[in-house]
Amino acid sequence: MKRLLIPLLASATFLWAACTSNESSPVTSAPAQPAAEEAHQHGAHTEHGNTQQPAAEQAYACPMHPDVTSDKPGTCPKCGMTLVRTTNTATPSYQMNVAFTPAQLTAGKPITMSFRPQATNNAEAQVPLAVVHEKKMHLIIVSQDLSEFYHEHPELQASGRYEVPFTFKTGGPYVLYQDYQPEGSSHQLARQEVTVAGPRKPAFQFRNEQLRWQQNGYQAVLSFDKPTSVGQPTTVSVQVSRNGQPVTDLDNYLGAKGHMVVISQNTEQYLHVHPQEARSSAGSAIGFNSAFEQPGIYRVFLQFKHAGQVQTADFTLNVVTATT
Incomplete structure (x- = not known):
């Protein structure tokens, strides 16, 4: 384990949660995938846009990592979360119903985004969502070239749908991800591609690795305990400073x-980094190991809050093919 370089922070483990989606339908009912981190590394398979999880064999499981099971209470060795008693023998399958008002997406014009998670075996039933990091749904919006990033939180309405206002800045293709957890089930990830009308800016092609970010007087630096390569566990470290002084x-x-989100250049590999509660004395932090499944360029978006303001730092990471 490598200690994170955020000075004097309470211990925060960053869990790299990898999810892949084959779904690309614009705004119709969108099959959701379990964002069961590393699910596809542990026997899950994709069928018709849904990731199927193997049946649970034990009485307790990690809500973040369904592959971690036990026959007695305890904590997850991957993320430290408390194991919860399982009531189902298999993870249900979900899909996301998406709608926009107005239906035409146009740059510069406000819209309302509306989402309704549905169980595939009972689309009419309401799907209660658990609160994860203070919100029931996390909506990630990125331009397809990954030069724009937004993190929104749709709120539950009396209609049973989760809604949030939004205005696209420019025209062109965008990708939406909904990260949520039905009560009693594992984390889910839905993905849609949409096209916004209006003036477009030239698409940017990220090619070079960039692990330093600086803006508004802040600087954030990413480092890893080893070169990032496919299949190799890594530990991420983050150092944040302001005007040259450690924060x-x-x-x-x-x-x-x-909070950190990592997305591959083709937008099909999605990694959500979940911080954990303090585990050691003040001033230290713990990095958590994970592995990338595909080589290539990834965009990394780190959000932190200081002096009452949320800052969004962005980086570019190059994951290489592992060598023997």
Whole structure:
């Protein structure tokens, strides 16, 4: 384990949660995938856009990692979450119903995004969602070239749908991800591609690795305990400073000191980094190991809050093919 370089922060484990989606339908009912981190590395398979999980064989499982099971209470060795008693023998399958008002997406014009998670075996039944990092749904919006990133939180309405207002800045293709957890089930990820009318800006092609970010007087630096390569566990470290001085008093943002989303250049590999509760004395932090499944360029988006303001740092990471 390598200690994170965020100075004097409460211990925060960053769990790299990998999810892949084959779904690309624009706004129709969108099959959701379990964002069961590393699910496809542990026997899950994809069928018609849904990731199928193997039946649970034990009485307790990690809500974040369904592959971690036990016959007695305990904590997950991957993320430290408390194992919960399982009531179903298999993970249900879900899909996301998506709608926009107005239906035409146009740059510069406000819209309302509306989402309704559905169980595939009972589309009419309401699907209660658990609160994860202070919200029931996390909506990630990126331009297809990954030069734009937005993190929104649709709220439950009396209609049973989760809604959020939004305005696209420019025209062109975008990708939407909904990260959520039905009560009693594992994390899910839905993905849609949409096209926004209006003036477009030239698409940017990220090619070079960039692990430093600087804006608004802040600087954030990413480092890893080893070169990032396919299939090799890595530990990420983050160092945040302001005006050249280490930041020692980050505010909690959504119940944690930081949040990170990692998306592959083709937008099909999605990794959500979940911070964990403090595990050691003040001033230290723990990095958590994970592995990338595909080589290539990834965009990394780190959000942290300081002095009452949320900052969004972006990086570019190159994952190489493992050598023998």
